[in-house]
Structures are given as structure tokens and as C-alpha cells.
Amino acid sequence: MAAQKGERQHTAADHPVAPDSSEQYEIVLYGAQTCPFSQRARIAVDSKGLKYEYRETDPYAKPEDLLAHNPRGAVPTLVHNGKSVYESLVVVEYVDEAWPGDVHGPTLHFLPKRDVHLRALARIWTTFVQDKLVRGFFDLLAAQDESEQEALKTKLLDSLREWTKAAAEIQSSPASGPFFMGEHFGIVDIAFLPFAVRFPALEHYRGFTVPDTDEFAVYHTWLKAASALPSVQSAMPSEKEVIDFYSKYAKRDATWREP
Ligand SMILES: N[C@@H](CCC(=O)N[C@@H](CS)C(=O)NCC(=O)O)C(=O)O
Known part of the structure; x- marks a missing residue:
């Protein structure tokens, strides 16, 4: 272009x-x-x-x-x-x-460049990823008590439902996808994807899965499309690496460094 x-x-x-x-x-x-x-x-x-x-x-x-x-x-x-x-x-x-744009031209922006409202939406949902999804990920891994784990699983799934609903709304006007803000891969995707691809650790240690239902269809489509991008594949850990790495988090011997 x-x-x-x-x-x-x-x-x-x-x-x-x-x-x-x-x-x-x-x-x-x-x-x-x-x-x-x-x-x-x-x-x-x-x-x-x-x-x-x-x-x-x-x-x-x-x-x-x-x-x-x-x-x-x-x-x-x-x-x-x-x-x-x-x-x-x-x-x-x-x-x-x-580095505005990318090596192919000036159009790639992680934060929408020209539409101030879309840019605000990107910030709102990036903050949501950090405050609800990333925190929910580490809280669930750290929880040792079974009833606490159940409550945190519900909480994380509720947050994911909210995120998915917001993605569906943004994508429906104008109709596009598969990324959070539509056809352009951006900061909301980058913020969440590395955690979504580590959900197998939550399944392994806590039995947490995202239901394969209509409610989460936009999430599953997003995960598949975003995971396939070459920029994501280039630094993708294997499922075994993820499970091994989070073993100390699941025993509460490590946690994340908050901003
Ligand atoms: N809030 C930081 C978190 C980074 C973070 O927790 N990195 C971990 C590895 S996944 C780390 O460097 N831990 C070393 C430490 O906390 O001393 C960010 O967003 O960059």
C-alpha cells in the first residue's frame, strides 16, 4: 500500500x-x-x-x-x-x-490511529485484560483451597464472557473480525493472547476450560486466528513447557510481577 x-x-x-x-x-x-x-x-x-x-x-x-x-x-x-x-x-x-506501520507500509498500528473513540475502546479493553483476565489467571493458579478455586474459575469465565461479548459488539459494527477490534490485530489481542495460549496450564492444574458453546464462539475464532499469525508462532511455547513452567505458580512458589 x-x-x-x-x-x-x-x-x-x-x-x-x-x-x-x-x-x-x-x-x-x-x-x-x-x-x-x-x-x-x-x-x-x-x-x-x-x-x-x-x-x-x-x-x-x-x-x-x-x-x-x-x-x-x-x-x-x-x-x-x-x-x-x-x-x-x-x-x-x-x-x-x-516504528509506525510495519515493514510492508504505514498501516499497521496496535492502537487505532485515526479514530479517537476506537483508541479509547482499545485502552479500556487492554486494561480489562490486565485487571481481570491476567489477574484471574494468576489468582486461579495460586489458589490452593478447592472452594476458592471453584469461585475463581467462575469469576474468570465471567470476565472472559464479558470480553467476548465486547469483541462481538465491536466486530459487528462494521461486521468484521476475527481480532478484538475487527480485522486489525492490535494491542488488546497482544495483551491477552499470550495468556489465552497458556490456558492449558489452568486446565492441567485447575480443570479450567472455556466451553465450546455459541456464547464463546467469538473467543474460539479469535484464539485460532490470532494463534496462527507468524508473529505469534515465532515465540510460542509448547504445551509441555507451559505446564512445566506453571508448576511453581500452582504451588504458590512464584507469582507475577504486577506493574
Ligand atoms: N508487569 C510486568 C511483568 C513481567 C514479569 O512478571 N516477568 C517475569 C517473568 S514472566 C519476571 O521477569 N520475573 C522476575 C522477577 O519478578 O523477579 C510486565 O508486564 O512486563
């Missing part, structure tokens, strides 16, 4: 990185394969088609180079021309603003 007047065509040549290891990369991403927050960052940079150096990092070992860029010692941490950005949703917005 041609660049619009006043907008510069964005090309791969804007961020040239030869696959030569002697060359300095301008973007370095510290992440962990099993970490859903890291997957958000990787989806963001991979969706934009950026070249970057990925450093698989154990954040619990707190290596010096990670601490030098992020005093919290957490992943993901993005370093762009020596300056660091962390907190996964901040990283996603940073990537969106620092």
Missing part, C-alpha cells in the same frame, strides 16, 4: 541489521520463552517485522546485563539504541510509536 501524503513509507531498510554477528543491533530484547509478558513484546517486534537481537534470559537469575538495563530485573526489557523500556504493555506501545 502506498504511503499517505505526509507519511513516510516505512521499509525494512529503515532498520537494517545484517545477520552478521559482528554487527551491532540497534534493538535488543531480553525475554524468556515461557514468559507471557515477554511473548507480548516479541509479538510486537515480530508484527512490525523489525530485526533485533533476542536474548533468552532467566529473570530469576538476575544476570548483570539485564539488571544494567532494568533495575527490576524483569523480562521483557527492550533496549533501543542503548535506552531501555520495560513493562510489557509499555513496550508494546513504545514499539507502535517508535
